[in-house]
Amino acid sequence: MSLLTLLPEGQSAEVPEGLTLREALARLGAEVLAPCGGEGTCGKCRVQVHEGAVPPLPEESALLKPEQLDQGLRLSCRVRVAGPLRVEIPASSRRPAMRILPGGLSRPVPLDPAVTKQVVHLEPQQLHQPWARLEHLRFSGELRADLRADLDLLRRLPSLLDGEGGTFTAVLREDRLLDVERGDTTGRCFGVALDLGTTTVVASLVDMVSGREVGHAAVVNGQTAYGHDVIARINHTLEEDAGLEELRQAALVSLQEVITQVLERAGVQREEVYEATLVGNSTMMHLFLGISPLSLGQLPYVAMFNDALEMPAHQAGLQLNPAAWLYMLPEIAGFVGADTVGAILATSLDEDEGRIRLMADIGTNCELALRYGKRLLVTSTPAGPAFEGARIACGMYAAPGAIEEVHLDGTVKLKVIGGGPPLGLCGSGLLDAGAELVRCGIVDETGRLLDPEEVEDPVWKERLIEEDEARAFVLAWREGQPPLTLTQRDIRELQLAKGSIRTAIDFLLERTGLKPADLDEICLAGGFGTYLDEHSALRLGLLPAVDPKKIRFVGNGALVGARLALISRDLRQGGALAARQAEHLQLAGTPDFQMRFAESMLFTGGAGSEG
């Protein structure tokens, strides 16, 4: 055993030698981010070793610069405990406090939740009333005749309804009596909409009486410790016997954590929440339920189930009111999941409004939906995690400290979430940075960062530096720290993401015989920032050339859809119907996909002109 001390607070513990530093820190309750799952490939789990360092391993030298190693930065998934250590975890390696996207309901919805409350005044039961206590409650409250109660409630009913009568509140969910509460509690009834993202888990707390959102919260999906994308997670269930259960638990812990946060902030008790809705991609849905996602990872890439599922929330492990139910939105295809159905609901794409509308939900996977008259076409494409800040040298989540806007206007102008000093670059900042560098001619059409000698303006010239034998553009210099840069490799990641999404858009248009100018609206959804600059999106060619006014940023559409399903049974049906009727186009299987994709990687946008 060796003594491990965590600075600056100085917590310490004796930990076994041979553990990785990351594992050892976990024993102190300190979590270090590792998007790659601790494989030593992402370089994100850096910690500062103040005392007790051993010589760097080759993987560390590959991912950290010599000066970083000199400063004591190390990869905590590689370093193993071999003696006493005093370490510090930089903010960039910790889970940030997440900032939620603004939004709110995007369509008018009559309030008609599955769960309702009704007050019932009970008279004491008389000898000439030989019916059961439950019948007495039913008659007295004029509740529906086919009302049924589950065993758990029946077991609690004798102590609840003691024959004396009084005022009670029936908690109803369609033909099911969920619960009976003493007194009149009809004023308080809550639901929670959940978005289980590959990277981020978000909760929206809804007052089911008014239908209004009363709070939201977000945390990082604890599954990221097992790998950054869904493929890594699927592989984890293959490689480890307990892998599926570990991922299920991780999702559950994150969901419970975000629920606890949102409840605490709003002053709502867990027992007051009677319904949850959940969206996520197919892999997330499978993992959350403990269903092997293997079929999603191999040809023909299908889910085990598509339908909306509903079950007692505790069956899935969620701790709300013990009688609460969970509704999981339906999926469309293996890689077009409940999150897409949520985004379709949020953007009203489930309805034919007579307009031609495109929705792109941009995440590690990008899903697209096109409403064209009676047709609803969907497809999906892997976009890579660039827009969520992963695999980007200075990338980070859309959390305080993240650069969300970049303008090159004589100098580099940055807008940072929270207003403090910049800590990294989130998705919208990445897009802006790329677009501005292209606009100013610092990045050419092929995505190449120019050499300093190719650039005339001395302001840009001095920002073009050589870093690890590759070109990088300095977004911000920082005192005592390496500068915040956009590297050539970052630009390649951006190209891949952009190319993938654009290919999918073109493909959808082509299959419907539409031209970009035919589109009445393009809705961009996703959690990559609090806004997305439509001009940047157009300039980089992420979107086809359309009038920028047609582009609308809707934030986390998946979550909004979950909230709509929470307050409207009608929209639940609408989502289920849309999921069933949607035509799924398989992009990966099309013959010229690779060629189109290569073309799409070029930065040849339309700069706002209609195509």
Place this chain on the structure above:
Amino acid sequence: MSLLTLLPEGQSAEVPEGLTLREALARLGAEVLAPCGGEGTCGKCRVQVHEGAVPPLPEESALLKPEQLDQGLRLSCRVRVAGPLRVEIPASSRRPAMRILPGGLSRPVPLDPAVTKQVVHLEPQQLHQPWARLEHLRFSGELRADLRADLDLLRRLPSLLDGEGGTFTAVLREDRLLDVERGDTTGRCFGVALDLGTTTVVASLVDMVSGREVGHAAVVNGQTAYGHDVIARINHTLEEDAGLEELRQAALVSLQEVITQVLERAGVQREEVYEATLVGNSTMMHLFLGISPLSLGQLPYVAMFNDALEMPAHQAGLQLNPAAWLYMLPEIAGFVGADTVGAILATSLDEDEGRIRLMADIGTNCELALRYGKRLLVTSTPAGPAFEGARIACGMYAAPGAIEEVHLDGTVKLKVIGGGPPLGLCGSGLLDAGAELVRCGIVDETGRLLDPEEVEDPVWKERLIEEDEARAFVLAWREGQPPLTLTQRDIRELQLAKGSIRTAIDFLLERTGLKPADLDEICLAGGFGTYLDEHSALRLGLLPAVDPKKIRFVGNGALVGARLALISRDLRQGGALAARQAEHLQLAGTPDFQMRFAESMLFTGGAGSEG
């Protein structure tokens, strides 16, 4: 600790001193019957102490004769271990191997069970088939579009449907996919109908493919250890914190035992049983589910629930196929339970056939139903346990060794179940014995056993003996054992039971303005023997004076009803409708009940003549 040895086999164990002998024997796995729940009041828990006896306690002297005490017979619920003991448990104190009533379905029913199987041939799924595996199964088998699967199955599905295709069998229950089995297993699908009686638990195994019964079995309800009737059981839940759970477990163990027996005999695996139906009185239904039956034991004597319940069988604790479901028939009122609904189904009283028909289900509690045109009237009355052999000196269950028929014809002629030597008297034998003694003038109209000097025939004279300072009639002399007798007290018990049932019948007729002669049929149901002599029933006045041809003995109607509900969804609906439409008449609350009851206790039957 003291050594306890059980003869004749000689098993032994060290047991703590201070335990009752019955508790100590339980540690050896030997169960001793105790209808009173071990209160020292029924005298049924006799064991023979060969070595180590201590002087008898006053309660033992009160319940055992001096010569029995001399022989070493003792009450195992009273004797406490104070040193080494060698004991033997007489057959009369053990649970007998039960004999089942014959019967079979009493009405033609189209086979339409809730659970069905369907073979599905799956082709491997192709890239252009992006739907989920479950959808693929649904499409391939042309299964209903709204088919859903529970979480347990979804978790097993990935290993079942591995994408390779093949032949599978879908186990379906309405809109639910219960299970998927490899290969074509459509030839084997079973259901089990269960009757959870206060005293006896019976199972009927049904081949759901043919609808035929393929086996039956019965055991004593393990709850009898906690008291003989429902009131004693309800009190047990009040007196002991763990009482409700003890009774729930006891019922469950008995049900599981009888299920195991019936499966073993038929060579059917537990996993092949996909549905169970259950009947029982309201108290039994509550206890089985772990729902406090307290409301049934206090005014206004109501159940907590009346409706038919259905749930996964494992939720109620039953171990069948893990995906099996349980359907519990509905109840009508506090003391007119699912067993009555079963008997109503078995006797077609749920339908208006244009005939006026009365059904009496005779047990510790007696329930009656009268079909009169569109009306279905029900009532109930406590009959006491006499017809089940309890509180009768030589009483026993309708098991091998029980006297089931008695004729006084020059001498006493007995028919014994199984044909061996008589061990005791079951319900039908008790009724016969009473009726014959009345017919021969040995018992007068008031129920008094005559003195020997009042009887002329020397055959009967010598059988009228004095036993424990009370009169008794010898049914059979036994070598080395006290004779099998019918005591004055037994006759009083019979009078109470008979009086109670007859009062209820008269009450039903009166409330409908009917005369006995208006009845087209009287159906007697119950588990008190394999038959019931209609002449005896008429002679004693148990039934009003009707043509004996109108009387029909239907055996265990409750169980038959459970079997009908197992194979016919239509009859499930019929039972539920009947339960909802039945008019319940409260007998105990009527003003002249006590006077009528007193009158009904007289043995003034109609001897077959119409009233």
